[in-house]
Amino acid sequence: MRIGLSYDLKTAITGRHTNDDALEEYDSPETVEIIAGALESRGHTAVRLGGGVPLLDKLRREKLDMVFNIAEGRGNYRSREAQVPSLLEMLEIPYTGSDPECLAVCLDKPLAKKLAAAEGIRTPKWLVVADQGEMDRAAWQGFPFPAIVKPAFEGSSKGIRLTSLVADARQAQQEVRRILEGYRQPVMVEEFIDGDEVTVGIIGNRPPKLVGMMRIIPKKKVEHFVYSVEVKRDYVNLVDYESPVRLPAKVLDMMESCSLKAFKTLGCRDFARVDFRIGGDGMPYFIEINPLPGLGSYSDLIIMATKMGWTHHGVIGAVLEAAVERYPQCRAA
Ligand SMILES: Nc1ncnc2c1ncn2[C@@H]1O[C@H](COP(=O)(O)OP(=O)(O)OP(=O)(O)O)[C@@H](O)[C@H]1O
Numbered sequence: 001m002r003i004g005l006s007y008d009l010k011t012a013i014t015g016r017h018t019n020d021d022a023l024e025e026y027d028s029p030e031t032v033e034i035i036a037g038a039l040e041s042r043g044h045t046a047v048r049l050g051g052g053v054p055l056l057d058k059l060r061r062e063k064l065d066m067v068f069n070i071a072e073g074r075g076n077y078r079s080r081e082a083q084v085p086s087l088l089e090m091l092e093i094p095y096t097g098s099d100p101e102c103l104a105v106c107l108d109k110p111l112a113k114k115l116a117a118a119e120g121i122r123t124p125k126w127l128v129v130a131d132q133g134e135m136d137r138a139a140w141q142g143f144p145f146p147a148i149v150k151p152a153f154e155g156s157s158k159g160i161r162l163t164s165l166v167a168d169a170r171q172a173q174q175e176v177r178r179i180l181e182g183y184r185q186p187v188m189v190e191e192f193i194d195g196d197e198v199t200v201g202i203i204g205n206r207p208p209k210l211v212g213m214m215r216i217i218p219k220k221k222v223e224h225f226v227y228s229v230e231v232k233r234d235y236v237n238l239v240d241y242e243s244p245v246r247l248p249a250k251v252l253d254m255m256e257s258c259s260l261k262a263f264k265t266l267g268c269r270d271f272a273r274v275d276f277r278i279g280g281d282g283m284p285y286f287i288e289i290n291p292l293p294g295l296g297s298y299s300d301l302i303i304m305a306t307k308m309g310w311t312h313h314g315v316i317g318a319v320l321e322a323a324v325e326r327y328p329q330c331r332a333a
């Protein structure tokens with residue numbers, strides 16, 4: 001097949017950035033080359049498309065059988081991840097990964113949590129503050145502190161700093177102000193779950209299956225661990241990754257069923273990564289689901305998969321296969 005590759009490189013994003021983590025979610029040329037290599041090793045032709053406005057012409061010009069999509073989208077819109085899949089649907093080009101609705105809903109963390117909670121998935125308590133007025137009226141009394149304050153529509157730990165963990169309403173309000181001003185979007189204040197951090201990888205559709213689970217363990221014992229943007233940037237020195245996870249079988253079973261339930265509830269396709277923290281009650285708490293998790297060699301899903309015996313190319317191939325299965329015209333190609 002001729003497979004287009006849609007992506008947004010850090011270097012392609014121009015304009016003034018208000019935060020030093022503005023480009024955090026965007027990809028590097030190495031990731032694009034690994035994906036292209038994986039597609040080519042399976043006998044396909046990889047057509048590098050990029051993203052943004054130039055993608056529009058390329059999509060109309062190139063004769064493509066399918067698109068392998070890792071484009072994060074442009075701007076700070078909560079549905080930016082849906083931009084490229086929406087175009088592909090309009091042009092009737094098959095593509096890998098979740099559809100616009102799923103991508104938009106999952107990037108909106110409070111909305112995704114609402115849907116997950118409605119299905120009985122345990123998730124930390126939260127409140128959302130959209131502006132200064134709402135901050136003054138918010139139900140601070142009785143909110144379970146400590147809490148973590150994060151932008152409502154971000155990934156890659158954007159906006160999540162060492163200061164994001166707050167002990168009381170006064171500190172929380174200070175952080176809410178920082179995010180409102182710096183990230184121009186609503187802020188979520190969420191009960192801090194102080195136990196182990198585990199991320200779960202899923203690939204496939206009929207049925208979706210676990211790639212594995214991975215515990216993120218700080219190298220230095222810290223009082224309250226946050227997998228912040230600072231930690232993610234220096235992960236080699238700051239964290240150890242454990243996969244398979246050595247936690248009680250009961251906890252692992254609960255995370256497996258919760259992550260598959262979240263995948264289904266939120267309408268994910270082909271692949272996703274689900275983040276959990278384990279509470280003081282020993283129960284896993286759903287933090288968020290990423291229907292477009294990073295596929296670079298430094299990404300959690302790839303680190304986990306390689307620890308579980310997959311190759312990097314193998315993961316890309318499995319995502320492609322899951323997508324191809326959904327399109328009769330691609331199965332025949
Ligand atoms: N309620 C919480 N309790 C404890 N830790 C939390 C909570 N929410 C977030 N964190 C910490 O902050 C990190 C980033 O939060 P979250 O996963 O919501 O952000 P993200 O930017 O979407 O991440 P990703 O890079 O996975 O897209 C988590 O991995 C975890 O360490």
Ligand SMILES: [Mg+2]
Binds near residue numbers: 275288
């Ligand atoms: Mg996360």
